[in-house]
Amino acid sequence: MxxxxxxxxxxxxxxxxxxxxxxxxxxxxYALYKQGASGDVTGERPGMMDFVARAKFDAWAELKGTAQETAMQSYIDLINSLKG
Structure with a gap:
C-alpha cells in the first residue's frame, strides 16, 4: 500500500x-493532517477572539518546513497508536 x-x-x-x-x-x-495534505501553512493567522482557529493555525505553523511525506507518516503512526 x-x-x-x-x-x-x-x-x-x-x-x-x-x-x-x-x-x-x-x-x-489536525496539524499533521494539514501538513501532510497541503504542505506548509498558508493564509493569515486568525484574530485573538477566534481561539480555536488560532490554535489550529499555530499548531500547523509549528510544522512549517516538515516534508509532506514525513507529516503523512507521523499522522499514520499517531492514528494507529490511538486505535489501540
Missing part, C-alpha cells in the same frame, strides 16, 4: 477512534 493510501486510510480511521483524544492530541492530528 502506498504512503498516500495509508494516509487516506488513517484519515478514515481517525473518524472511528474508540475514544475522543484530548485537545492537544486533536491539535496534533
Amino acid at each position: 502506498s504512503l498516500q493510501q495509508q494516509f487516506e486510510q488513517a484519515v478514515t480511521d481517525s473518524k472511528a477512534l474508540p475514544e475522543r483524544p484530548d485537545n492537544m492530541t486533536l491539535l496534533k492530528i
Whole structure:
C-alpha cells in the first residue's frame, strides 16, 4: 500500500477512534493532517477572539518546513497508536 493510501486510510480511521483524544492530541492530528495534505501553512493567522482557529493555525505553523511525506507518516503512526 502506498504512503498516500495509508494516509487516506488513517484519515478514515481517525473518524472511528474508540475514544475522543484530548485537545492537544486533536491539535496534533489536525496539524499533521494539514501538513501532510497541503504542505506548509498558508493564509493569515486568525484574530485573538477566534481561539480555536488560532490554535489550529499555530499548531500547523509549528510544522512549517516538515516534508509532506514525513507529516503523512507521523499522522499514520499517531492514528494507529490511538486505535489501540
